Amino acid sequence: MKFETSPIGDSVLAVRGVGRLNMVSAAALRETVADALTTGRTRIVIDLSGIEFVDSSGLGALIGCLKSARQAGGDLRIAQPTAQVAMVLRLSNLDRVLKSYGSTEEAYGG
Amino acid sequence: MVEGPSVLRLTTPPADVNDVHDFVIAELNRHPDLNAMDRMVFVTALIELATNVIQHADTGAGVTCTLSLRVGHDRIEAQLSDTAEDGGIKLVARGMPADEMAESGRGIALIQALVDELRYERVGDRNLWSIAKSTTHPGSPDVSVVF
Numbered sequence: 001m002k003f004e005t006s007p008i009g010d011s012v013l014a015v016r017g018v019g020r021l022n023m024v025s026a027a028a029l030r031e032t033v034a035d036a037l038t039t040g041r042t043r044i045v046i047d048l049s050g051i052e053f054v055d056s057s058g059l060g061a062l063i064g065c066l067k068s069a070r071q072a073g074g075d076l077r078i079a080q081p082t083a084q085v086a087m088v089l090r091l092s093n094l095d096r097v098l099k100s101y102g103s104t105e106e107a108y109g110g
Numbered sequence: 111m112v113e114g115p116s117v118l119r120l121t122t123p124p125a126d127v128n129d130v131h132d133f134v135i136a137e138l139n140r141h142p143d144l145n146a147m148d149r150m151v152f153v154t155a156l157i158e159l160a161t162n163v164i165q166h167a168d169t170g171a172g173v174t175c176t177l178s179l180r181v182g183h184d185r186i187e188a189q190l191s192d193t194a195e196d197g198g199i200k201l202v203a204r205g206m207p208a209d210e211m212a213e214s215g216r217g218i219a220l221i222q223a224l225v226d227e228l229r230y231e232r233v234g235d236r237n238l239w240s241i242a243k244s245t246t247h248p249g250s251p252d253v254s255v256v257f
Contacts, residue, residue: 023161024126053131055158056220057165060213067211084150091223092216093206 001025003032013041014104018050021058033065042074045107049080077107115180155224
């Protein structure tokens with residue numbers, strides 16, 4: 001899976017992919033976010049509206065990206081999870097760590 | 111008529127978990143009466159199990175897995191066997207990692223939260239994993255309605 005990025009304002013970067021976030025695609029998400037952080041955009045929002053499926057490998061990538069963003073002085077938030085993604089976040093108690101927003105613009109109060 | 115199980119054999123690499131996913135979706139699509147929530151829950155558990163097998167069974171030489179899937183009237187079952195070494199696996203009820211920022215360790219707990227049965231046994235030179243989930247009676251609404 002290829003993740004596409006689009007800037008929002010001066011410091012936020014939205015990251016979007018379409019498909020399954022699993023052990024095959026998790027590395028691409030980590031790389032995309034790592035690249036974004038090196039450019040100085042440290043407030044990341046992952047647009048999950050195109051992610052039809054996530055497993056614990058995908059959750060691990062999201063948490064890893066969250067930690068990287070915070071280490072860089074920013075944060076990572078998520079927007080528009082699909083039903084399966086919301087279920088997995090809830091069952092793994094990660095809905096408390098990765099709060100969902102209704103849109104990428106809302107994630108940072110824009 | 112009771113159908114026999116559908117079977118997928120694959121070797122990773124080059125196959126990966128997406129091949130398992132495609133197979134499971136195609137098989138479940140043959141059962142349009144299957145409740146959407148049951149389908150989502152079972153696919154999530156099965157892919158989690160397949161990922162676990164592929165990740166932990168692969169010692170560098172790849173792993174050959176056989177997946178058997180059976181959709182019954184009120185139950186979905188899957189068995190996944192692999193050719194990996196006996197890892198001395200002991201399956202116990204697990205919670206999510208105490209560290210909520212942990213990047214791994216959620217797979218088995220997720221499966222246990224999703225399905226009614228998760229079993230592991232060593233059979234001959236193979237590891238055999240089984241999961242099963244009771245399904246909602248065909249025709250029932252996806253979301254229960256409380257009056």
